[in-house]
Amino acid sequence: MNITEPMFLALTALVDEPRHGYGIVQEVDRLSGGRVQLKIGSLYGVLDRLAGEGLVALDREEVAQGRLRRYYRLTDSGAGALEEEAARMAANARAATTRLRDRTARLLPGTATAIAGGAW
Amino acid sequence: MNELLEQRYRTVLRLLPRSYRAEREEEMVAAFMEFSGDVPDEENPRPRWDEIASVLALSMRVRVGAAGATPRFVAWGAAVRLVATLGLAFHAAAGTFTLASLAFMTPGSMTRPLGVLAAALWMPAFVLLMRGHVRTAKPVALAAGAAALAELAAWQSLTSLFVPLDVVPPALDVVVPLAALLVGFHDDVPPVRRAWRPTVLPLAAGLLLRAVVLALLAPALGKVPLLWPWVDLMGLATVVLVVAGIVCLARDLPAYVPLALAILGTLMLPSRLSLMDNSYLSLGPSALWVSSVSQCVALVVMVTVLAVAGFRGLPSVRQGRAVV
Numbered sequence: 041m042n043i044t045e046p047m048f049l050a051l052t053a054l055v056d057e058p059r060h061g062y063g064i065v066q067e068v069d070r071l072s073g074g075r076v077q078l079k080i081g082s083l084y085g086v087l088d089r090l091a092g093e094g095l096v097a098l099d100r101e102e103v104a105q106g107r108l109r110r111y112y113r114l115t116d117s118g119a120g121a122l123e124e125e126a127a128r129m130a131a132n133a134r135a136a137t138t139r140l141r142d143r144t145a146r147l148l149p150g151t152a153t154a155i156a157g158g159a160w
Numbered sequence: 161m162n163e164l165l166e167q168r169y170r171t172v173l174r175l176l177p178r179s180y181r182a183e184r185e186e187e188m189v190a191a192f193m194e195f196s197g198d199v200p201d202e203e204n205p206r207p208r209w210d211e212i213a214s215v216l217a218l219s220m221r222v223r224v225g226a227a228g229a230t231p232r233f234v235a236w237g238a239a240v241r242l243v244a245t246l247g248l249a250f251h252a253a254a255g256t257f258t259l260a261s262l263a264f265m266t267p268g269s270m271t272r273p274l275g276v277l278a279a280a281l282w283m284p285a286f287v288l289l290m291r292g293h294v295r296t297a298k299p300v301a302l303a304a305g306a307a308a309l310a311e312l313a314a315w316q317s318l319t320s321l322f323v324p325l326d327v328v329p330p331a332l333d334v335v336v337p338l339a340a341l342l343v344g345f346h347d348d349v350p351p352v353r354r355a356w357r358p359t360v361l362p363l364a365a366g367l368l369l370r371a372v373v374l375a376l377l378a379p380a381l382g383k384v385p386l387l388w389p390w391v392d393l394m395g396l397a398t399v400v401l402v403v404a405g406i407v408c409l410a411r412d413l414p415a416y417v418p419l420a421l422a423i424l425g426t427l428m429l430p431s432r433l434s435l436m437d438n439s440y441l442s443l444g445p446s447a448l449w450v451s452s453v454s455q456c457v458a459l460v461v462m463v464t465v466l467a468v469a470g471f472r473g474l475p476s477v478r479q480g481r482a483v484v
Contacts, residue, residue: 042347061191080192081214084184085221088228089348107190 041093043125046086049076051095051114051122058099058113061087087112095121164201166193172212175219179230226348231475235416239470240344242420245289247337247427248301249362251308252286254393255279256366264375274314278307283363292353294345305338329430336427369396389452394431398455401425405462408469415473418466425463432456 043051046068053059053067064087065078078086090096095118099111114122169192173185192211199205222229225237258279281304288297309331316327369391377391389395401421408417432455 044347061187062194065191065195079211079214080188080195081211081216081218083191084188084228085214085218085226088222088226092227092348104190107193108186109190110187 041121043121044086045072046076046078046082047090048122048125048129050078050083050086050090051118051125054096054112054114055119055122058111060102060109060111064112090118093121094118162193162196162199162201162205165196165199165205165207168205169193169207169211172207172215175215177219177222177230177233179232180219180222180228220343221346221348224344224346226346235414235474236419237344237349238414238416239419239423240340241349242416243423244337244340244344246420246424247333247340248282248286248289248297250393250397251278251282251304251334251337253362253366253369255282256363257370257393260367260370264370272311272315274307274311278304278311281307286362287359289341289345290354290359292351294349294351298341298345301338301341305334308334325430325433329427332427333431336423366393369393388448389455394428395455398428398432398459401428402458402462405466409465415470415475417470418473419470422463422466422470425459425466429456429459429463432459 049068049071050064052071053064059067061080061083065080065083068076068078087096091098091112094115096112097115099113102109102111166189169189170185173181173188176184192207196205223233223236224240225234229237255278258275262276281300285297285301285304288294288300312327312330312334374391390399401424405418405421405425408421432452
């Protein structure tokens with residue numbers, strides 16, 4: 041299953057505790073530093089997909105100020121999928137960081153001169 | 161306080177299928193109202209356009225069988241994908257036909273570069289779709305469709321008279337399968353890699369038709385105009401659709417198959433109707449006109465029977481979505 045960024049963030053938002061729709065929107069906003077702001081229609085598209093794959097499940101229903109709140113929780117399978125995706129992303133980030141470090145080392149003035157001198 | 165905004169958001173939610181609203185409306189309204197905070201009715205508040213767009217996108221996804229859809233919409237989603245696949249198969253067959261025709265052109269004949277470009281793009285678009293590369297197939301198919309529509313517009317600009325039956329059917333033949341491709345093959349549908357045999361079949365059919373069948377029939381075509389409506393691509397597609405419809409009904413295939421064939425037959429019908437209005441037919445023998453009418457009648461009957469069978473076979477509206 042292809043886990044998109046909103047799905048990844050929604051799963052992450054449910055790691056510490058079950059949350060209701062708006063709670064997930066707020067937490068995703070916080071986790072992404074305001075970069076990902078889920079619209080309500082998008083949120084329920086994401087929840088439908090995650091629930092369809094068994095990665096989240098309904099935890100409980102509450103009525104607050106006369107309105108229905110459904111709380112969703114991360115399932116064990118959701119935690120596994122999130123862990124796997126996080127590991128994949130971390131490996132990608134490590135590879136990128138290593139290559140960037142190598143590039144910086146190559147471009148350092150002293151190193152760059154040495155490389156240029158050797159090459160010509 | 162907030163009543164107007166809630167009322168308006170509920171109106172927006174009517175974009176969603178009734179079955180989905182029955183399950184989700186209250187919690188979506190609750191989430192939206194919490195998100196919006198206190199907004200006095202005096203400020204004439206409305207849901208923002210991006211909120212409306214997100215509901216519209218959700219509605220489209222649910223209606224073509226994305227996660228959260230009822231079995232009925234899952235069947236509709238499969239029908240839409242079959243329309244896209246068979247529509248692209250037709251264009252791929254027409255593509256090989258067009259490219260093969262280049263080999264038979266006499267020196268000095270006029271070629272249509274946009275038409276040739278479209279023909280050359282439909283083929284890889286179809287192959288990519290069949291081999292499971294949906295994300296790559298979409299832009300290639302869009303490029304093919306754009307070239308085909310540009311060709312149609314260029315051709316139309318040469319004539320001063322706008323005849324809707326000459327322009328609208330070929331435009332719909334391009335637009336409908338493309339829209340079905342974009343909407344039907346969403347992220348919730350895992351790509352399926354089809355075998356090579358059905359992948360190359362339309363390409364081989366287009367090539368065979370132009371390089372062998374028409375080449376063999378060429379001497380007879382001028383003398384027997386009765387053959388004309390049966391050897392053009394849409395005429396053959398009509399025959400294929402009617403045969404496929406009979407097989408589909410005899411084998412009692414799942415509802416999405418007759419529905420998809422009914423949609424495709426409806427698309428083909430205006431093309432056949434335009435033939436009856438065509439000058440070469442009106443000047444030709446009456447048997448020719450009768451042959452075109454018989455194609456139209458066969459299509460109308462088959463589309464009607466397929467649509468009835470398809471709607472009857474759809475899962476009940478009451479079959480709800482799976483509870484989360």
